[in-house]
Amino acid sequence: MGEVRIGISGWTYPAWRGDFYPPGLVQRRELEYASSRLTSIEINGSFYSLQRPSSYAKWRDETPDDFVFAVKGGRFITHLKRLREVEAPLANFFASGVLALGPKLGPVLWQLPEALEYDAGVLDAFARLLPRTTLEAAALARRHDDRLSGDRVHAETDADRPVRHALEFRSPSFASEEALAQLAAHDIAVVLADTAGRWPKVDRDTSDYRYVRLHGDRELYASGYGPAALDQWAERLRAWSVSQDAFVYFDNDVKGFAPHDAEALMERVGRSAD
Incomplete structure (x- = not known):
């Protein structure tokens, strides 16, 4: 059986204080609290800038022994360099402390901008x-x-x-059979992204695990997932977990739904596994 990890994208959201985070909980303990309720979290700060080894070590030490982080690759690589000539930036990214997570290092997420279209040569060079x-x-x-x-x-x-590596593309050009076959050949998971219809929603198995990002099914980043939708995702996760690991992250954080939806999905998956 595969392992299912369910969590959130980031954990520092002021609007969650007094809601998901109990009143009076100091900010420095928010990761400790969130990781006690969930089984994985995406580190998003790494997308915006290189973090410090001391930060990764601190996050490692503040979370349970069996916890796992996904780490979002830097936008300097994906959005500014656009995957071209990125050997030094990739070296800097992995030197910045990612490996300090030790056994808690999960998949590395690479999110591409909508304007970056599929180019077989560029993707191949990056993947290698x-x-x-x-x-x-x-x-x-x-x-x-x-x-x-x-x-x-x-x-x-x-x-x-x-x-492990996962790719979240936003240009429809990556949804072609050629691009998906190339990602499979390089063992890069295609992120199944639910974006309220804004960007491609591609359910394709291209690696030995599945990676899902739930940004909102009705309103991007804002709408919550109702019982019927959560039931459907739980059923899908149960089917995948027969033979694969799965990582699911809620990014519908604007109105604070993300952590509650994550807990509700965890409860459903746990119940269906009993």
């Missing part, structure tokens, strides 16, 4: 640079450039573990 084990990631990290130095660098791993 991605490390597939933590030893490969550490070797890549040691090739970081002078943007990082001293305590900003963590280029070690305590063990050799697989490193």
Whole structure:
């Protein structure tokens, strides 16, 4: 049986205080609290800027032993460089502390901008640079450039573990059979993204696990998931878990639905597994 991980995209949302986060809970304990209720969380700060090894180590230490993080790849790679000539930026990303998560490192998410269309050559070159084990990631990290130095660098791993990658594309051009076959050939999971119809919603198995991002089924980032929708997702997860791991993250955070929907889905999946 595969393992199902359900959680949220990020955890620092002021509007959740006094709702999901109990009144009086200090901000520095929000990750500890969220990780006690959920089984995985996406680290989103890594998308906006390189984080510090000390931050990754702190997040590792504040969460339960069996917890797993997904880490969002940097927008410098995906949005500014647009996947081209990214060996040094990739080295910097993995040197910035990702490996300090140790056994809590889950999939690495690469989210592409809508304007970035499929190019077989660009995708192939990018995919070939991605490390597939933590030893490969550490070797890549040691090739970081002078943007990082001293305590900003963590280029070690305590063990050799697989490193999984997932791609969330927003251009319909990636939904072609050629692109999907190429992603499968490189063992990169296609993110099944529910975006209220804004971007492609592609349910295709291209790796040994499934990755889902739920941004809202009626209103992007804002609407909650009703009982019928959660029942359907629970059934889908149960079918996948017969043979695959699955990671599901709620990103409908604007009105605070994300953590509650995640807990409701966890309850359904647990109930269906009993």
